Amino acid sequence: MSELLKKPTMFDSAQDDLPLLEIRDLAITFTTPEGPVNAVRKAHLTVMPGETVAIVGESGSGKSTTALSAIGLLPGNGKVTAGQIIFDGEDITHADEKRIIELRGSSIGMVPQDPMSNLNPVWKIGFQVQETLKANGLAGSNSKERVAQVLSDAGLPDAAKRAGQYPHEFSGGMRQRALIAIGLACRPRLLIADEPTSALDVTVQQQILDHLDTMTSELGTAVLLITHDLGLAAERAEKIVVMYKGQVVESGPALEILRNPVHPYTQRLVAAAPSLASKRLQSQRTEVAEEINAVVKAEHEITDDDVLQIKDLTKVFKIRKGLGRSEDFTAVDNVSLSVKRGTTTAIVGESGSGKSTVAQMVLSLLEPTSGSVIFDGQEMSNRSEKDLFKFRRRVQPIFQDPYGSLDPMYSIYRTIEEPLRIHGIGNAKSRQTRVKELLEHVSMPSSTMHRFPNELSGGQRQRIAIARALALNPEVIICDEAVSALDVLVQAQILNLLNKLQEELNLTYLFITHDLAVVRQIADDVCVMQHGRVVEYATTDEVFNNPQSEYTKNLLRSIPGATLRL
Amino acid sequence: MILFTFKRFLQLIPVFFGATLLVYFLVFATPGDPIAALSGGKPMSPAVESALRAQYNLDQPFWVQYFLYLKNLVTFDLGQTFSGQPVADVIARAMPVTARLAVMALAIEAFFGIIFGVIAGLKKGKLFDSTVLVASLIVIAVPTFVLGFVLQFIVGVKLDWAKPTVGSTAPWGDLILPATVLGLVSLAYVLRLTRTSIIENKQADYVRTATAKGLSRRRVVMVHILRNSLIPVVTFLGADLGTLMGGAIVTEGIFNVPGIGNLVYQAVLKGETPTVVAVVSVLVVVFVIANLVVDLLYAWLDPRIRLV
Numbered sequence: 001m002s003e004l005l006k007k008p009t010m011f012d013s014a015q016d017d018l019p020l021l022e023i024r025d026l027a028i029t030f031t032t033p034e035g036p037v038n039a040v041r042k043a044h045l046t047v048m049p050g051e052t053v054a055i056v057g058e059s060g061s062g063k064s065t066t067a068l069s070a071i072g073l074l075p076g077n078g079k080v081t082a083g084q085i086i087f088d089g090e091d092i093t094h095a096d097e098k099r100i101i102e103l104r105g106s107s108i109g110m111v112p113q114d115p116m117s118n119l120n121p122v123w124k125i126g127f128q129v130q131e132t133l134k135a136n137g138l139a140g141s142n143s144k145e146r147v148a149q150v151l152s153d154a155g156l157p158d159a160a161k162r163a164g165q166y167p168h169e170f171s172g173g174m175r176q177r178a179l180i181a182i183g184l185a186c187r188p189r190l191l192i193a194d195e196p197t198s199a200l201d202v203t204v205q206q207q208i209l210d211h212l213d214t215m216t217s218e219l220g221t222a223v224l225l226i227t228h229d230l231g232l233a234a235e236r237a238e239k240i241v242v243m244y245k246g247q248v249v250e251s252g253p254a255l256e257i258l259r260n261p262v263h264p265y266t267q268r269l270v271a272a273a274p275s276l277a278s279k280r281l282q283s284q285r286t287e288v289a290e291e292i293n294a295v296v297k298a299e300h301e302i303t304d305d306d307v308l309q310i311k312d313l314t315k316v317f318k319i320r321k322g323l324g325r326s327e328d329f330t331a332v333d334n335v336s337l338s339v340k341r342g343t344t345t346a347i348v349g350e351s352g353s354g355k356s357t358v359a360q361m362v363l364s365l366l367e368p369t370s371g372s373v374i375f376d377g378q379e380m381s382n383r384s385e386k387d388l389f390k391f392r393r394r395v396q397p398i399f400q401d402p403y404g405s406l407d408p409m410y411s412i413y414r415t416i417e418e419p420l421r422i423h424g425i426g427n428a429k430s431r432q433t434r435v436k437e438l439l440e441h442v443s444m445p446s447s448t449m450h451r452f453p454n455e456l457s458g459g460q461r462q463r464i465a466i467a468r469a470l471a472l473n474p475e476v477i478i479c480d481e482a483v484s485a486l487d488v489l490v491q492a493q494i495l496n497l498l499n500k501l502q503e504e505l506n507l508t509y510l511f512i513t514h515d516l517a518v519v520r521q522i523a524d525d526v527c528v529m530q531h532g533r534v535v536e537y538a539t540t541d542e543v544f545n546n547p548q549s550e551y552t553k554n555l556l557r558s559i560p561g562a563t564l565r566l
Numbered sequence: 567m568i569l570f571t572f573k574r575f576l577q578l579i580p581v582f583f584g585a586t587l588l589v590y591f592l593v594f595a596t597p598g599d600p601i602a603a604l605s606g607g608k609p610m611s612p613a614v615e616s617a618l619r620a621q622y623n624l625d626q627p628f629w630v631q632y633f634l635y636l637k638n639l640v641t642f643d644l645g646q647t648f649s650g651q652p653v654a655d656v657i658a659r660a661m662p663v664t665a666r667l668a669v670m671a672l673a674i675e676a677f678f679g680i681i682f683g684v685i686a687g688l689k690k691g692k693l694f695d696s697t698v699l700v701a702s703l704i705v706i707a708v709p710t711f712v713l714g715f716v717l718q719f720i721v722g723v724k725l726d727w728a729k730p731t732v733g734s735t736a737p738w739g740d741l742i743l744p745a746t747v748l749g750l751v752s753l754a755y756v757l758r759l760t761r762t763s764i765i766e767n768k769q770a771d772y773v774r775t776a777t778a779k780g781l782s783r784r785r786v787v788m789v790h791i792l793r794n795s796l797i798p799v800v801t802f803l804g805a806d807l808g809t810l811m812g813g814a815i816v817t818e819g820i821f822n823v824p825g826i827g828n829l830v831y832q833a834v835l836k837g838e839t840p841t842v843v844a845v846v847s848v849l850v851v852v853f854v855i856a857n858l859v860v861d862l863l864y865a866w867l868d869p870r871i872r873l874v
Contacts, residue, residue, distance in 0.1 A: 073774055097783070105780025112778075117771040120790050121870055131789070132779040166869045182779060 018089055020190055020222050021047040021070060026083035028065055028074065039065050039078065040246045047190065052216070052223040054233035054254070056269070057243035058487035063226050064113075066243070067192050070224075071108045072100040088189070106136040109188035109221075111212075113195040115175035119167040125151070125178050126163030129185060136186040154181035155211045172351075173204040180212060187219055194226045201350035201514060206558035209236060228488060230273040231517075231561020234258050242266050272492035273561070306338040307508050308362065308476055313371035315357050331357045333532040334371070339525075341475070344502065344509040346523035346540075348516060348555070354532040359480050359512045363397055364388060375476070393423055396469040400481035402461035406453040412439075412464055413449035419471045438467040441504075442497060459490035466497065470505070480512045495521050516559055520544060528552050567865070574858045578851065585850040586639075586843055590632050593839045622648075622840075635843065645840030647833075653844045656829060661848070663736040664818070664825035668810040670741055671749030676803055679753045680796070683760025687795070688787065690765055699761075702754035714747045714820040731822040744821040748814055752806050759802055763795040770794070797867050804860030808853035 028040040040062040047053045055063040068074060070085055072095075085093045087103065095103075104110075112118040119128060129147045133139045140146065144163075151159035154177045167175055176196065183191055196212065197205035213236065216223050227233050233240050234254045241251040242263065249263040261267045315332040332354040339345045349355040360366040362373050364380060373380040375391060383391065399405040406415055416435045420426060426434065436446045442463040453461055462482065469477055479498070483491045499522065501507060511523055519526055519540065526543045528536040528551065535549045547553045601610070601618050619625040623634050638645060644653040686695040705713070721743055722730030728743040767773065768791055776790040777783075815827035822828075826845055833841035865871045 071778060073778060075769075101780055101782060103780075104778055110775070110778040112771060112775050114771060118775045120772040120776065120794065122793055122868055123789075128776075131776075131781065131785070135779060135781045135785070168870045179775070182775070186780070 017048065019046045019086075020049045020051075020088055021045075021224065022084075022086040023066065023070070024084045024086070026066060026069065026085065027081045028062070028069055029079055029081045030075075031077045031079070038246060040069075043083070043243070043246075043248050045241045045248065045251060047222050047224055049189065050217075050220045050222050051239065052225060052237040053239045053241060054225040054227055054237035055241045055243055056227060056230055056233045058228055058489065060245075061243040062246040063243045064194050067194060067224050067226050070190075070192065071104050071110065072097075073110075105132055105188065106138075106186045107188050107190065109183040109186065109191045111176075111180050111183040111191065111193045111196045114199050115172050115179055116199065118179055119170075119175055121167055124164055124166055125170065129163065129178070129182055132182050132185045138186055150181045150185045151178065153215065154178070154184070155207070156181065172200055173208065176200060176204075176208055177211075180208070180215070184215060184219065184221065188221060190222045190224065191216060192224045192226070195228070196225075198228065202516070202558040202560075203350065203554055205560070229560050230258070230269055230488070231559070235561050242269065268489060272489050305341050307341040307376055308339040308510065309374040310335060310337050310358070310362065311372050311374065312336055313358065313361060313373065314369050315354070315361060315366065316369045331532050332361070332368075335527075335529070335532075335534050336371075337525075337527050337534070337537060339476070339508055339510060341508050342502070342506045343524040344511055344522055345525045345527060346511040346513060346519040347527045347529060348513060348519055349529035350514055352531075353529040355512050355514075355529050356480055357532075358529075359397075359478050359510065362510060363395065363478055364391065389423075393472045394474050395476045395478065396472065396474040397478045397480060398462075398465050398469050398482040401485050402458055402465050403453075403485075405465055406461055408453050410452075411449065412451050412453070412456075415453075415464060416449070416468050416471055419468065423472060425472070434471070435467075438470055441470060441501065442467045457490075458486055459493060462486060462490075462494055463497070466494075466501070470501070473505075474507070476508045476510065478510045478512070481514070482511070483518060484513065484515060491518070492521075498522065516555055528555070567862070571858065571862070574854075574861070578854050581850060581854055582847065586636070586847050587632065589843050589846045590635065590839065591628070593834070593837065593842050594628050594631070596834075596837060599837070631839075635840065644844045647841055648836060648838055653840050656841065657826070657844060657848060660824060660826045660829045663823060664811060664814055664827065666736065666738065667741050667745055667748060667814060667818070667823060667825060668807060670738070670745035671752070671810050672803065672807055674746055675749035675753035675756050675806070679756025680760050680799065683757040683799075684764055684787075684792065684795075686757065687761040687764025687768065690761075695761075698757060702757050705750050705754040710747065710751060710816050711820065713750060714744075714817055717743065717747055718820060732824070734824055736823060736825070741823070744817050744823055747820070748810060748817040752810070756799060756802065760795065760799050763798055764791060767791050767795045793867060797864065800863050800867060801860055804856050804863065807856045808849070811852050812849045 023043055023045050026040055026043040027038065030037045030039050043062065043066045045053065045055070045066075055067060057063040065074065065078065069078075069080055070087065070092075074080075080093055083093070084091055087108070092099065092103065119125070126144075126147050129150055130139065130143055133143060133146060133150070138146070144160075147163050148160040151163060156162055156174060156177045162170075162174075167178075170178065176199075180196070183193075193212070197208050200208065209232075212223075215221075223237075225233065225237055230240075234257075237254050239251065240254045240257045242249050242257065242265070244263075244265045250257060250261065250266045257266065258270060261270045313332055313335045314330065317329045317331055318326040319329050335354075335358055337345065337347075347355045347358060357366065361368045364373075364383075368381065375395065380391070410418070413432075413435055416438055417431050420431045420434060425431070435449055439446050439448055444460065444463055444467070448456075448460075448464075453464070456464065462485075465482075482498075483494050486494060495518065498509065502509065509522070511519070513519060523540050526536070526538065526540050527534055528543065528549070530551050536543060536547065536552045538548075543552060544556065547556060601615055601624065616625070623631050626634070635645065642654070644657070646652055647656060682698050686698050689695050718730050721727050729740050730743075732740040732744060773786060773790050776786050781789075811826065814823070814825060815831050817823070818825045818827035819831070826849070830842060830845045832838075833845070
């Protein structure tokens with residue numbers, strides 16, 4: 001499908017065809033209190049008219065900085081220190097503010113990353129579109145109709161009415177459509193799309209990118225797409241530029257880079273990209289898991305017991321409608337599943353599907369409205385405080401945001417030791433040995449224990465969160481989006497770590513995620529949820545190879561890069 | 567929104583009773599005999615004294631005094647001062663003066679505080695920013711009565727730009743100097759609050775998006791930074807109006823302004839319960855209404871706020 005939408009490439013057209021945007025040996029430096037930081041060094045890329053070029057890299061690689069420098073949107077402490085930015089034959093590297101303002105909107109448009117924070121909350125959507133038209137001299141007398149037209153072009157239904165609403169009355173997908181409308185309102189020749197869909201659900205991402213493709217090819221707009229997702233880049237762009245630590249390490253036609261990556265970093269990136277590589281990892285994993293299972297069973301003579309069972313679990317929230325009235329909202333509707341010891345069950349769904357609510361009920365952080373959670377043969381509801389305390393020792397969570405889930409005031413030692421102390425395990429000395437052992441488990445040096453969370457990277461913090469979860473030797477770990485805040489390579493490392501720990505410690509995982517590609521790498525069974533209900537529940541292979549429900553099929557189709565043939 | 571306003575007016579009832587009860591009790595519990603104060607410490611015949619006590623219900627227990635006061639209040643009779651004037655008349659004379667003073671002070675602090683705060687915030691780290699920051703710290707640190715006397719001496723006496731004291735009719739012109747003194751500390755707070763708010767909003771994602779649309783810098787500041795930044799400032803200003811009305815005692819004293827502050831100060835010294843309670847009740851009402859206006863303004867500035 002994306003093949004159809006792809007614009008004609010400009011590669012093989014005449015040599016004298018002028019590039020629309022050319023960045024030559026660009027260097028950007030940020031002045032910080034700790035001294036200058038060279039965010040970008042010797043970046044070079046070319047965008048031909050009508051072409052889509054993707055910059056791929058992990059966070060901090062300088063991909064956004066490079067792109068934003070083209071419309072003078074570097075933060076106050078950032079400065080271009082060397083190189084040239086040439087737009088349509090004009091050197092705009094050090095153009096004055098007046099010229100840059102002329103170019104913005106009308107010649108170079110932008111679609112930003114996070115739809116939640118990029119619309120001004122105090123102005124109506126229509127106003128924010130209209131001022132774009134006005135600033136670029138396109139408002140005219142029938143500007144109201146023009147605004148509605150622009151919004152409906154971006155795929156916003158009922159645009160005339162919607163224009164009178166405020167951003168907080170819009171969903172994330174609708175806000176991103178409004179931002180696309182703003183970016184393309186004045187028919188720019190180049191659109192900078194900075195991770196335009198990474199904050200959205202996959203199916204919404206798919207729709208929006210498809211729509212963006214259609215619009216830009218109709219208008220003949222060139223797109224500079226910034227993304228961390230190699231699969232998405234390969235599917236949407238003709239050319240890929242890979243950036244690593246502020247430098248362009250590789251660039252060329254998209255499929256060529258995927259098939260024959262030259263630079264070691266690109267090779268690692270291609271190997272780790274979940275959307276592309278998951279199939280390979282999965283088969284490997286299953287083999288290992290089967291072997292391990294066989295060994296474990298032989299050693300411990302364990303039969304396949306269901307360590308965790310969920311029966312007809314339902315959660316109804318009351319939503320206040322003002323004046324004491326309220327409406328029932330069923331977040332989780334009759335969900336049943338069972339998890340065998342030593343296996344991983346993934347609950348997959350988009351935001352609002354109720355998957356995290358299930359996790360919270362399993363953790364006994366939320367009381368179910370009806371139904372039950374049975375852990376190791378024991379009913380969870382109406383437990384005494386004492387039993388609950390014992391239960392907490394055996395079931396541990398790992399949360400999504402390693403920045404938020406570690407106390408910044410606690411040293412790593414104190415963070416990992418705290419559960420041991422609370423549950424009165426060992427003395428100071430044995431606890432210290434245990435902390436060292438746990439750090440070793442998660443491949444962190446024992447010197448880490450004297451450090452604080454802000455001294456660690458996101459991936460390291462998530463390792464600490466895992467060590468903390470393992471401290472009490474739990475049997476079940478609930479991973480609520482445990483890897484979705486991490487960069488691709490780090491994500492792959494953490495998933496491997498989780499797999500390794502499962503083999504070593506015979507852990508059971510309940511893995512909550514929105515990312516089907518991740519599921520394939522880690523789960524044995526998959527439970528797909530939509531609007532609080534289970535729409536599909538089967539083994540991972542069955543779900544991926546022979547999905548039964550329409551919703552699952554749609555989800556699978558929406559994985560970026562799913563249509564690529566390598 | 568009409569329902570919200572109505573509900574907030576209903577809230578006035580318990581607030582009013584609570585405040586009057588509390589103030590009545592506090593004045594009642596204050597040591598010192600009001601009748602002795604009335605006579606100026608001179609001996610008084612027991613017959614006269616008991617007649618006076620009966621006249622002001624001072625011979626009754628606390629609860630009886632309070633309910634007698636409330637009974638009169640319902641019929642809009644605020645009682646009499648010890649010199650025999652109706653309290654309502656005294657307040658009616660002093661109130662407009664203080665209101666004028668407070669509104670002027672509020673206008674001064676809002677106007678200069680916001681303008682200087684915006685400039686300082688936009689030019690963070692530059693000379694103007696550092697200068698106003700230091701100046702605002704000095705203003706906050708120096709007590710109002712020092713500031714008042716110093717300005718009165720320099721501006722009013724040495725330079726003779728304004729009258730050092732205010733006449734009995736308290737015309738607008740006379741009030742400029744006292745209003746400046748009254749608003750100066752709040753001005754410093756408004757300035758700092760605006761500055762912080764501007765610096766925070768300047769870095770917001772939607773401001774970058776607005777810039778990327780091709781808007782002029784002026785429009786980005788006026789339309790996208792200013793309105794969002796003023797939300798906390800408006801909240802502060804609204805609450806401050808109440809403080810300015812009630813907190814003018816020192817300033818009114820220095821400049822001899824015949825306002826509420828002077829009135830209540832004298833009444834407290836004399837233990838004149840009806841006056842103190844009446845003035846405080848009026849101030850409570852002013853405070854509640856000012857807060858209601860703030861809430862309405864807040865909802866108007868920020869559409870995400872829903873009034874329920």
